[in-house]
Amino acid sequence: MASSSIKSCMNATCGVSTSSSGRWRKGWALRSGDFAILCDNCGSAYEQSVFCEVFHSKDSGWRECTSCGKRLHCGCIASKSLLELLDGGGVNCTSCSKSAGVSSVNGDEKTNGFGMSKVDDAGELQSASADNQLTTETKLMQLGNCIDRIATRNLLQLQSRETDGSYRKMKQEDMLPPVGEIASSSFSTFNQVSNASSQTAKLEIHRTTAAKDLFESLAQTNLSISLGSSLGNPNPFPGGVVDERVLAKASSPLQQGPRSRHLLPKPPKPALVMEANAGMVSQIRVARPPAEGRGRNQLLPRYWPRITDQELQQISGDPNSTIVPLFEKVLSASDAGRIGRLVLPKACAEAYFPPISQPEGLPLRIQDVKGKEWVFQFRFWPNNNSRMYVLEGVTPCIQSMKLQAGDTVTFSRMDPEGKLVMGFRKASNSIAMQDTQPSAIPNGVPSSESYFSGVFENLPIISGYSGLLHSLKGSSDTHLNALSKHLHSASGDISWHKSEKQEARTRDGLLLPSLLAPERKRLRNIGSKSKRLLIDSLDALELKVTWEEAQDLLRPEPSIKPSIVTIEDHDFEEYEEPPVFGKTSIFVVRSIGGQEQWAQCDSCSKWRRLPVDVLLPPKWTCVDNAWDQSRCSCSAPDELAPRELENLLRQNKDFKKRRITSGHRPAQEHESSGLDALANAAILGDAGEQSTTAVAATTKHPRHRPGCSCIVCIQPPSGKGKHKPTCTCNVCMTVKRRFKTLMMRKKKRQSEREAEIAQRIQHMSGPKDEADVESSSKLASTPMDPSDNEARSGNELESKSQTNNLSNKLADSGKGHLDLNCHPGREEDSQAGLARMSMTSLLQVASLPLETYLKQNGLASLSEQQASSASHVPPQAGENGGRIDEDCQPASANKTQEHSCNNT
DNA sequence: ATTGTGCATGAGTGA
DNA sequence: CACTCATGCACAATG
Numbered sequence: 001m002a003s004s005s006i007k008s009c010m011n012a013t014c015g016v017s018t019s020s021s022g023r024w025r026k027g028w029a030l031r032s033g034d035f036a037i038l039c040d041n042c043g044s045a046y047e048q049s050v051f052c053e054v055f056h057s058k059d060s061g062w063r064e065c066t067s068c069g070k071r072l073h074c075g076c077i078a079s080k081s082l083l084e085l086l087d088g089g090g091v092n093c094t095s096c097s098k099s100a101g102v103s104s105v106n107g108d109e110k111t112n113g114f115g116m117s118k119v120d121d122a123g124e125l126q127s128a129s130a131d132n133q134l135t136t137e138t139k140l141m142q143l144g145n146c147i148d149r150i151a152t153r154n155l156l157q158l159q160s161r162e163t164d165g166s167y168r169k170m171k172q173e174d175m176l177p178p179v180g181e182i183a184s185s186s187f188s189t190f191n192q193v194s195n196a197s198s199q200t201a202k203l204e205i206h207r208t209t210a211a212k213d214l215f216e217s218l219a220q221t222n223l224s225i226s227l228g229s230s231l232g233n234p235n236p237f238p239g240g241v242v243d244e245r246v247l248a249k250a251s252s253p254l255q256q257g258p259r260s261r262h263l264l265p266k267p268p269k270p271a272l273v274m275e276a277n278a279g280m281v282s283q284i285r286v287a288r289p290p291a292e293g294r295g296r297n298q299l300l301p302r303y304w305p306r307i308t309d310q311e312l313q314q315i316s317g318d319p320n321s322t323i324v325p326l327f328e329k330v331l332s333a334s335d336a337g338r339i340g341r342l343v344l345p346k347a348c349a350e351a352y353f354p355p356i357s358q359p360e361g362l363p364l365r366i367q368d369v370k371g372k373e374w375v376f377q378f379r380f381w382p383n384n385n386s387r388m389y390v391l392e393g394v395t396p397c398i399q400s401m402k403l404q405a406g407d408t409v410t411f412s413r414m415d416p417e418g419k420l421v422m423g424f425r426k427a428s429n430s431i432a433m434q435d436t437q438p439s440a441i442p443n444g445v446p447s448s449e450s451y452f453s454g455v456f457e458n459l460p461i462i463s464g465y466s467g468l469l470h471s472l473k474g475s476s477d478t479h480l481n482a483l484s485k486h487l488h489s490a491s492g493d494i495s496w497h498k499s500e501k502q503e504a505r506t507r508d509g510l511l512l513p514s515l516l517a518p519e520r521k522r523l524r525n526i527g528s529k530s531k532r533l534l535i536d537s538l539d540a541l542e543l544k545v546t547w548e549e550a551q552d553l554l555r556p557e558p559s560i561k562p563s564i565v566t567i568e569d570h571d572f573e574e575y576e577e578p579p580v581f582g583k584t585s586i587f588v589v590r591s592i593g594g595q596e597q598w599a600q601c602d603s604c605s606k607w608r609r610l611p612v613d614v615l616l617p618p619k620w621t622c623v624d625n626a627w628d629q630s631r632c633s634c635s636a637p638d639e640l641a642p643r644e645l646e647n648l649l650r651q652n653k654d655f656k657k658r659r660i661t662s663g664h665r666p667a668q669e670h671e672s673s674g675l676d677a678l679a680n681a682a683i684l685g686d687a688g689e690q691s692t693t694a695v696a697a698t699t700k701h702p703r704h705r706p707g708c709s710c711i712v713c714i715q716p717p718s719g720k721g722k723h724k725p726t727c728t729c730n731v732c733m734t735v736k737r738r739f740k741t742l743m744m745r746k747k748k749r750q751s752e753r754e755a756e757i758a759q760r761i762q763h764m765s766g767p768k769d770e771a772d773v774e775s776s777s778k779l780a781s782t783p784m785d786p787s788d789n790e791a792r793s794g795n796e797l798e799s800k801s802q803t804n805n806l807s808n809k810l811a812d813s814g815k816g817h818l819d820l821n822c823h824p825g826r827e828e829d830s831q832a833g834l835a836r837m838s839m840t841s842l843l844q845v846a847s848l849p850l851e852t853y854l855k856q857n858g859l860a861s862l863s864e865q866q867a868s869s870a871s872h873v874p875p876q877a878g879e880n881g882g883r884i885d886e887d888c889q890p891a892s893a894n895k896t897q898e899h900s901c902n903n904t
Numbered sequence: 905a906t907t908g909t910g911c912a913t914g915a916g917t918g919a
Numbered sequence: 920c921a922c923t924c925a926t927g928c929a930c931a932a933t934g
Contacts, residue, residue: 332925339908343924359910381910388911388924 303327303345321414323421326352328410331398336405340395342376349389352411353378353420366411366420368397374422397422583616586652598648601625604634607645 327348329335335342344353356362361379368374377392401424403409410423585599597610603621608631610616616624625632631639640648 334924334926337926341909343926346923383911383924384922386922386924392909 324413326411330408333405342391342394344389366422583620
């Protein structure tokens with residue numbers, strides 16, 4: 001992975017700047033809400049703010065390949081001629097230009113008034129159909145690419161369709177055969193949106209019989225279809241007749257090329273998913289709604305139904321019925337609120353619900369997926385000169401489905417009864433589907449997940465995000481678990497809508513931003529148009545997790561020595577060289593002493609023990625293991641027994657899980673300050689020591705929950721230096737007090753345990769008993785086993801001697817007794833001491849064994865302290881001592897010596 | 905006081 | 920710029 005400098009966001013309005021010197025500063029290069037983006041070509045990392053759409057700005061210097069979405073930054077573009085400008089607008093990366101099928105895009109758009117790559121697409125189709133065993137991914141990709149392009153270019157043009165009201169009887173005004181005539185018997189895989197594709201394709205088929213041949217041949221490849229076929233309806237969505245206007249539109253070259261792309265609505269994610277009978281392929285169904293209804297209104301793509309066969313069958317329950325997905329809507333806060341009014345998209349209401357002339361409307365019977373029938377009042381309010389349609393009385397239904405804002409309700413019609421059916425999709429799945437589903441990348445590029453890994457194979461982060469994907473996909477929503485499963489069967493996915501594909505590709509390619517940075521289009525799809533819903537909790541999760549992952553992985557070149565820069569009394573390690581993405585490793589804290597880092601050899605996959613302070617390059621092998629000469633070769637045996645290794649990995653996995661889980665907390669929680677992180681580290685130090693090993697600490701705020709608006713949680717992100725070290729604002733004071741409290745708490749626990757252990761030893765003699773103590777201390781997750789401390793202190797004293805100054809200061813401040821609500825106005829010295837420490841040092845201090853910490857800081861031993869405090873501290877102080885009393889009042893009667901103010 | 909109802913407003917979006 | 924629609928808000932109804 002090439003490295004490059006982290007730079008400020010290129011969007012002038014973003015204002016993100018990480019380093020005025022242009023150098024990368026460890027721990028400061030990124031801040032919450034920012035993340036690195038990588039050039040797909042050279043891997044250079046650039047910083048991008050979450051919300052500024054650098055990549056969407058043509059002035060940014062970044063361009064996306066129109067075909068594959070590859071992002072290339074200006075440097076690459078300039079130096080390597082990586083882009084081919086298309087006549088129709090947009091750009092192609094050279095690889096796409098060279099690859100079969102795409103190279104013709106230019107010509108298509110120039111020569112074909114319909115913007116269809118008539119000849120080439122057909123050629124592609126033919127080529128694809130030449131082999132009925134379309135089993136290779138490449139061919140699927142090609143096919144997907146082809147169909148995708150067709151669909152993309154024509155999707156919008158097909159939105160205006162006119163029917164006689166019955167989806168089974170279509171007007172033949174355009175002299176086009178019904179879709180079914182062409183595709184029903186054969187090409188049964190197109191779903192509704194892809195139905196548009198098929199209809200689009202139909203246009204072409206009409207003109208190129210070769211394409212039809214292809215479809216027919218495709219049918220022989222066991223590509224099965226969608227709703228219609230699966231439910232016995234040969235023509236699931238025959239509403240698609242292209243009317244004259246459409247044809248006229250389609251005839252307009254103006255509609256083609258870049259404009260069409262630009263206009264391309266956010267399509268249903270898996271615009272076209274083929275379902276192989278072999279079961280290898282996902283069958284996410286994305287449907288255009290049937291073009292029927294009175295309104296003739298074009299449905300915004302955000303309302304297009306996306307329903308899987310499973311969902312449909314679940315809805316239907318009756319194999320003789322045909323479910324016609326009508327539309328869906330992501331619930332807004334007000335929809336899901338207690339008001340019980342679900343705002344219906346006007347076009348949908350007018351198209352698919354009974355016509356109402358009076359505002360009072362009429363009761364509407366809608367069946368849910370369980371077969372339960374609900375009656376809602378379907379009505380409208382006059383709104384300006386328009387109407388606003390609502391379903392009233394939906395609260396019970398919403399509640400029974402356990403839906404909330406961000407979840408999706410789907411409306412379908414069960415034919416021939418014409419019964420309305422309401423389904424739902426939980427937001428997690430929705431997001432999983434929308435954001436993480438693998439896309440079939442054209443030109444032989446593997447589906448997103450593999451592409452993910454392929455492009456970033458050197459980036460351990462991939463697995464992490466992959467894990468995130470999986471976790472999202474693995475949502476508990478029973479209605480879409482099947483869907484989630486399908487998401488993993490990426491290899492079979494054939495095609496996506498082009499823009500969708502690009503988005504997916506872009507996201508995938510972006511890696512960090514892709515998951516983290518909600519694109520505008522995507523946001524639009526996720527929820528409302530309102531900014532209020534732009535970031536839901538899961539988005540926040542993604543953002544935070546990714547950012548943290550990025551922080552974990554951005555590291556200096558191992559050989560580079562930093563210069564220390566003091567900024568606002570904070571020491572930063574500053575590097576001339578840009579960061580690299582380092583190899584992930586596993587940190588463990590052994591109860592028997594010391595911390596360890598374990599890394600896996602890229603060559604032999606053996607795990608090697610490393611010093612904790614070692615930063616590894618992205619590629620690392622045993623040969624590079626300069627720290628253990630006995631294991632500096634891949635031939636050297638594993639140091640870990642399989643069981644130990646398993647344990648190690650499992651704990652690492654658990655840690656990641658915890659991390660992801662905690663990522664569900666509001667963004668604010670992640671934005672703990674450096675001191676907060678330190679305090680948290682202290683906590684995690686406790687927690688981590690509760691087992692034999694502990695994996696690295698997190699900066700998450702452990703004691704606050706979603707919605708917490710406490711002074712700590714609401715503080716700004718770290719790294720921006722909004723609070724000076726001498727700042728005595730409530731936030732800073734609270735954080736500092738908290739840290740001290742935590743240290744004291746740790747100390748107290750330690751002393752209690754030590755006393756307990758001493759007591760046991762006293763009562764139980766003999767080596768067996770000692771062993772029991774040892775084991776029980778581990779099993780009972782007793783942190784800070786004194787023997788451990790002794791064992792570890794030796795190691796750590798040396799390596800962490802640098803932290804002694806800080807520790808002394810911490811200890812000084814810690815000598816006082818704590819009251820989190822007091823205002824230690826004369827704390828500045830200790831604060832300054834804190835602030836001057838690098839985060840690394842702070843974290844190290846926080847993870848020091850208490851005994852070491854106390855010794856280093858000249859504190860009395862625990863037993864001594866206990867003895868002395870016992871004589872001074874009133875009984876109630878002891879009762880409170882175990883908890884952090886952040887809320888205690890300065891004037892509290894509880895204000896014991898232990899909690900007395902530091903400013904005394 | 906709480907909940908329900910209907911309308912108004914304005915951000916966001918597509919054409 | 921017109922339109923959609925999420926939500927705010929005032930007023931009414933109800934407990």
